[in-house]
Amino acid sequence: MQIPNSRRRFLGLCGAAALAAIPARSFAQAAAAKVDLNDPTAKALGYVENVASLKPGQEAALKTGSHCGNCALYTVAQEAAGHAPCGAFGGKLVAKTGWCRAYSPAAA
Numbered sequence: 001m002q003i004p005n006s007r008r009r010f011l012g013l014c015g016a017a018a019l020a021a022i023p024a025r026s027f028a029q030a031a032a033a034k035v036d037l038n039d040p041t042a043k044a045l046g047y048v049e050n051v052a053s054l055k056p057g058q059e060a061a062l063k064t065g066s067h068c069g070n071c072a073l074y075t076v077a078q079e080a081a082g083h084a085p086c087g088a089f090g091g092k093l094v095a096k097t098g099w100c101r102a103y104s105p106a107a108a
């Protein structure tokens, strides 16, 4: 069955209108990507996906027990599969087990 061009155009416009009605925030959440370890900010902040991978003394700022999961910039309410958006990386996903030099302890 063939759809006439006028109907196809109408359906296309309906689709575009429906997409325009979806808040941009929905796309941002859907498009959230993990922080790339080669990202310049990740390198500048010394981000690692697993704090246990750091050697003793490798990071002077690293305090025992600190990791993304207990950092104030880790959006724990949006955590999924061990990752959540981080404020230091513009909302990109970081690993709960990770760490970087911007670590700030979450309020108890």
Ligand code: SF4
Pocket (backbone or CB within 6 Å): 047, 067, 068, 069, 071, 072, 073, 074, 086, 087, 088, 089, 094, 098, 099, 100, 101, 102, 103, 104
């Ligand atoms: S700011 Fe906090 S949550 Fe973000 S990468 Fe650094 S330690 Fe992890």
